[in-house]
Amino acid sequence: MALALAILVLLPLGWLAATSLTTDNAPRELTFRHYHQLFVDRSFLEPFWVTLWTSVAVGLLCVAFAAPMAWLVSRTDLPAKRLLRMMILASFATPPFLGAFAWVLLGGPNAGLVNHWYYWITGFKPFEAESLVNIFSAWGIVFVTALYTFPYVFTFVATSLDHIPSDLEEASAILGAPAWRTAIDVTLPLALPALLAGFLVAFLQSMTLFGPAAILALPASIDTMTTRIWSLFQFPPKLGLAAAASLPLLLITVVLLRAQARIMGRRGFSVLGGKSTGQRLLRLGVWKPVALLPFAFVLSCSVLLPYGVLAWTAFVKNYSAPAAGNFTFDNWKFVFLEFSQTRLALTNTFLLGVSAATAGTLLATTIGYLSLRKLVWGHRWLSFLATAPVAIPGIVLAVGLFLAYTHAPLVLYGTLTIIFLAYLTKEMPVGYQQVASSLKSVHPELEDASRIFGATRLRALVDVTAPLIRNGVIATWMFIFIGSIRELSATILLFTARTKTVSVTMFDLRESNDWGPIAVLSLTMLAITFAMILAINFFNDRRVT
Amino acid sequence: MTHLELAGLTKRYGGVGAVEDVSLSVAKGEFICLLGPSGCGKTTTLRMIAGFLEPDGGEIRVAGEVVSRPGRSLPPERRNMSMIFQSYAVWPHMTVLENVAYGLKMQKRPAAERRERALAMLAATRLTDHADKYPAALSGGQQQRVALARALAPNPAILLLDEPLSNLDANLRGEMRMEIRRLHEQFGNTSIYVTHDQMEAMTMADRIVVMNGGRIEQIGTPHEVYDAPKSRFVARFIGASNVLEAKHVGGNQVEVAGHALEIGRGDFAGAGRDMSFCVKTHDVDLVPDGTAHGNNALPGVVRSHAYLGSHRDYIVDVGQEMLISAPASLDLAPGAKVSVRFHADRCRGLVQ
Ligand SMILES: Nc1ncnc2c1ncn2[C@@H]1O[C@H](COP(=O)(O)OP(=O)(O)O)[C@@H](O)[C@H]1O
Ligand SMILES: [Mg+2]
Numbered sequence: 001m002a003l004a005l006a007i008l009v010l011l012p013l014g015w016l017a018a019t020s021l022t023t024d025n026a027p028r029e030l031t032f033r034h035y036h037q038l039f040v041d042r043s044f045l046e047p048f049w050v051t052l053w054t055s056v057a058v059g060l061l062c063v064a065f066a067a068p069m070a071w072l073v074s075r076t077d078l079p080a081k082r083l084l085r086m087m088i089l090a091s092f093a094t095p096p097f098l099g100a101f102a103w104v105l106l107g108g109p110n111a112g113l114v115n116h117w118y119y120w121i122t123g124f125k126p127f128e129a130e131s132l133v134n135i136f137s138a139w140g141i142v143f144v145t146a147l148y149t150f151p152y153v154f155t156f157v158a159t160s161l162d163h164i165p166s167d168l169e170e171a172s173a174i175l176g177a178p179a180w181r182t183a184i185d186v187t188l189p190l191a192l193p194a195l196l197a198g199f200l201v202a203f204l205q206s207m208t209l210f211g212p213a214a215i216l217a218l219p220a221s222i223d224t225m226t227t228r229i230w231s232l233f234q235f236p237p238k239l240g241l242a243a244a245a246s247l248p249l250l251l252i253t254v255v256l257l258r259a260q261a262r263i264m265g266r267r268g269f270s271v272l273g274g275k276s277t278g279q280r281l282l283r284l285g286v287w288k289p290v291a292l293l294p295f296a297f298v299l300s301c302s303v304l305l306p307y308g309v310l311a312w313t314a315f316v317k318n319y320s321a322p323a324a325g326n327f328t329f330d331n332w333k334f335v336f337l338e339f340s341q342t343r344l345a346l347t348n349t350f351l352l353g354v355s356a357a358t359a360g361t362l363l364a365t366t367i368g369y370l371s372l373r374k375l376v377w378g379h380r381w382l383s384f385l386a387t388a389p390v391a392i393p394g395i396v397l398a399v400g401l402f403l404a405y406t407h408a409p410l411v412l413y414g415t416l417t418i419i420f421l422a423y424l425t426k427e428m429p430v431g432y433q434q435v436a437s438s439l440k441s442v443h444p445e446l447e448d449a450s451r452i453f454g455a456t457r458l459r460a461l462v463d464v465t466a467p468l469i470r471n472g473v474i475a476t477w478m479f480i481f482i483g484s485i486r487e488l489s490a491t492i493l494l495f496t497a498r499t500k501t502v503s504v505t506m507f508d509l510r511e512s513n514d515w516g517p518i519a520v521l522s523l524t525m526l527a528i529t530f531a532m533i534l535a536i537n538f539f540n541d542r543r544v545t
Numbered sequence: 546m547t548h549l550e551l552a553g554l555t556k557r558y559g560g561v562g563a564v565e566d567v568s569l570s571v572a573k574g575e576f577i578c579l580l581g582p583s584g585c586g587k588t589t590t591l592r593m594i595a596g597f598l599e600p601d602g603g604e605i606r607v608a609g610e611v612v613s614r615p616g617r618s619l620p621p622e623r624r625n626m627s628m629i630f631q632s633y634a635v636w637p638h639m640t641v642l643e644n645v646a647y648g649l650k651m652q653k654r655p656a657a658e659r660r661e662r663a664l665a666m667l668a669a670t671r672l673t674d675h676a677d678k679y680p681a682a683l684s685g686g687q688q689q690r691v692a693l694a695r696a697l698a699p700n701p702a703i704l705l706l707d708e709p710l711s712n713l714d715a716n717l718r719g720e721m722r723m724e725i726r727r728l729h730e731q732f733g734n735t736s737i738y739v740t741h742d743q744m745e746a747m748t749m750a751d752r753i754v755v756m757n758g759g760r761i762e763q764i765g766t767p768h769e770v771y772d773a774p775k776s777r778f779v780a781r782f783i784g785a786s787n788v789l790e791a792k793h794v795g796g797n798q799v800e801v802a803g804h805a806l807e808i809g810r811g812d813f814a815g816a817g818r819d820m821s822f823c824v825k826t827h828d829v830d831l832v833p834d835g836t837a838h839g840n841n842a843l844p845g846v847v848r849s850h851a852y853l854g855s856h857r858d859y860i861v862d863v864g865q866e867m868l869i870s871a872p873a874s875l876d877l878a879p880g881a882k883v884s885v886r887f888h889a890d891r892c893r894g895l896v897q
Contacts, residue, residue: 452628452705
């Protein structure tokens with residue numbers, strides 16, 4: 001078990017390091033040439049710089065919007081909080097590359113609907129006047145990525161605010177501080193670790209995402225690190241360089257995740273467990289509409305407009321034409337009945353999702369049980385290995401897997417198996433965390449009780465532990481399934497003509513501007529995702545404990 | 546007749562002894578309390594008896610047969626014991642009746658008999674009305690009674706209880722104490738009860754085992770442990786005692802801050818050596834006249850007092866601070882000079 005896990009995680013990383021240090025062609029020799037080239041070649045320095053500044057911008061933008069939003073939800077009598085939180089969850093659940101597709105339809109310089117409305121209102125003519133927005137730009141990436149990463153910051157900060165004991169703030173109020181002073185002097189410093197941690201996660205997301213960058217930056221001839229690595233895989237492949245270019249991403253991720261864990265560990269939740277009941281909510285009064293503005297803006301951009309445009313595009317012949325005589329079901333027929341590529345992709349995606357979810361759940365449950373109950377020697381290593389892939393960006397993992405499994409003895413490239421391995425590895429941390437948290441909620445004494453009354457360890461597992469973690473295990477399966485059917489960053493390097501998935505096919509359809517089918521596939525993916533989330537909530541609500 | 550025997554039982558974690566050289570003989574049907582502060586090794590001892598932990602040294606025998614020794618330990622499911630856990634550990638996905646019948650199911654008794662016996666246990670614990678409910682619908686006290694019924698249903702040879710009342714509030718605790726003792730009288734299981742609450746131990750146990758730092762300090766009936774503590778630790782832990790530092794002069798005589806006192810009982814260190822003695826808070830007289838020394842008394846100054854209705858608690862400084870229970874009618878202000886008079890037969894010398 002431990003060995004399988006170690007191979008799964010360490011083999012790709014080993015190949016990554018080895019390839020980055022050897023020459024591409026026989027005879028293979030040790031070389032630092034690839035790293036040297038990273039530092040002198042402008043075609044690497046520029047993407048690196050673009051990646052860096054756009055990621056910082058995404059982080060700052062997320063903090064600038066999400067922090068006040070979290071404060072408003074947690075500390076004021078803002079109306080419709082449940083609805084707002086649900087819509088933020090919806091942004092969270094939307095694959096960023098879907099958002100990017102939708103924003104191409106909305107913010108493309110000439111045909112984009114937003115620009116369309118702009119011309120219509122102002123009376124300007126397309127191609128003559130400057131368009132209102134041009135999503136094909138570095139700022140376009142920043143905008144779209146921020147739309148789908150701000151929920152991280154929001155969740156971190158809101159959770160932290162919810163756990164700050166109200167007496168800490170009341171102590172300040174009773175000493176005569178007005179509400180805004182309390183917010184700045186007491187609340188802000190206490191929420192700062194969460195804010196910082198949220199910034200780091202937003203930064204990392206932005207740095208390692210492939211979808212938005214590929215969809216929005218490539219047409220504008222801008223490269224980021226992820227698109228650059230991808231281009232190294234186009235013919236003729238430059239594997240040594242790709243491996244070398246992957247390592248900085250891996251290194252930065254590891255360092256920042258450690259920093260984040262330390263920030264959260266040391267101060268972030270040190271006040272957790274304090275009394276958080278009976279928060280006094282600040283009255284907004286006439287400011288309510290103003291307070292709702294940022295929510296209206298952000299959620300329109302992340303959910304309402306994109307979902308709207310996708311729904312529209314899925315049912316019309318031409319998305320930028322007027323409604324009259326435009327409606328059609330052809331796109332749906334095309335995707336599900338006529339086009340063999342999409343049918344193959346749907347089958348592949350479904351197969352991959354089910355197998356990764358099933359294998360991942362089994363593996364995560366076994367590892368979780370063995371390591372949390374300390375049943376085997378080296379259980380610490382088990383849990384470390386299971387959570388380590390969280391620090392491996394999808395595209396880096398794909399480079400590693402590609403390198404590891406294009407060689408004898410295991411040639412998996414070109415099979416669904418290699419994509420399955422990528423999903424399994426990538427989703428292992430999520431699965432493990434899920435299972436671990438439900439196992440932790442089962443007090444070990446519940447099992448002990450079963451044993452002292454005469455049950456063997458296996459019997460106790462069947463009678464007590466299994467029924468109690470069942471909901472958690474089902475949720476784990478669904479989380480891995482959701483994560484797998486939307487995967488793009490790793491798949492994009494590993495697919496071949498016969499192993500295309502839905503996400504990759506959408507990427508292809510884009511080349512031929514088949515927006516109708518893209519919208520149909522997007523809606524399908526969203527529908528499955530939300531159905532699963534609803535099911536998870538349904539199961540969680542029915543918990544017996 | 547010895548039923549359960551611990552001989553030199555030892556358990557170490559990373560070289561540190563959690564339980565060291567614990568030896569104890571328990572007679573059939575006896576109710577034993579393991580009493581000691583948190584972290585003294587009570588749970589570790591209990592879990593070794595149950596078979597969840599394997600000892601690093603010593604052995605455990607039940608009815609003469611070894612069930613645990615280093616490297617060879619009978620698994621819990623084959624020991625015919627029951628246990629009540631601090632967390633109750635009532636299974637939330639089974640009804641009350643299913644919980645109680647579980648042990649019988651493991652014993653492969655016929656279904657009809659299981660049901661009958663489980664219902665009888667529910668009647669004994671006054672839970673009949675709740676048989677088909679899930680535990681989440683019950684209060685803490687009721688869940689604890691489910692745990693009791695479940696533990697007693699298979700009629701175990703040995704019943705183990707790990708601080709079963711520590712999660713209940715004070716009123717309920719008193720009630721459950723009686724309940725557990727009543728059920729013990731009814732079913733007569735050999736019981737090992739772990740607690741850090743000396744009141745619980747005093748009121749329930751046939752014998753108390755006082756533990757400290759992984760070792761046994763004293764074994765005795767509640768009366769023995771209360772009246773004749775063998776060490777400073779036991780005297781302090783059982784409570785209501787003052788432990789005073791003194792120097793042994795010889796014979797029954799000790800000296801405290803230049804004043805001679807006579808000690809009636811206990812151990813003596815040997816002439817010229819330091820030792821202690823203990824005396825209960827209500828076994829000394831507080832005399833308002835600060836000049837009446839001699840005559841087995843020490844001069845002192847009142848530091849503070851608290852009115853408790855039935856009596857007053859005074860903190861008096863006699864060079865060392867003492868807690869003294871005096872009649873409620875005696876009203877002395879802080880700073881008042883007093884004498885503290887000792888009765889030789891109420892003072893007990895301590896060396897350990
Ligand atoms: N699994 C363990 N690993 C390391 N130390 C432990 C473990 N279990 C108990 N200990 C230590 O052994 C000592 C006794 O613990 P325990 O038996 O639980 O005490 P009690 O039940 O009297 O409070 C404590 O110092 C505790 O820290
Ligand atoms: Mg304990």
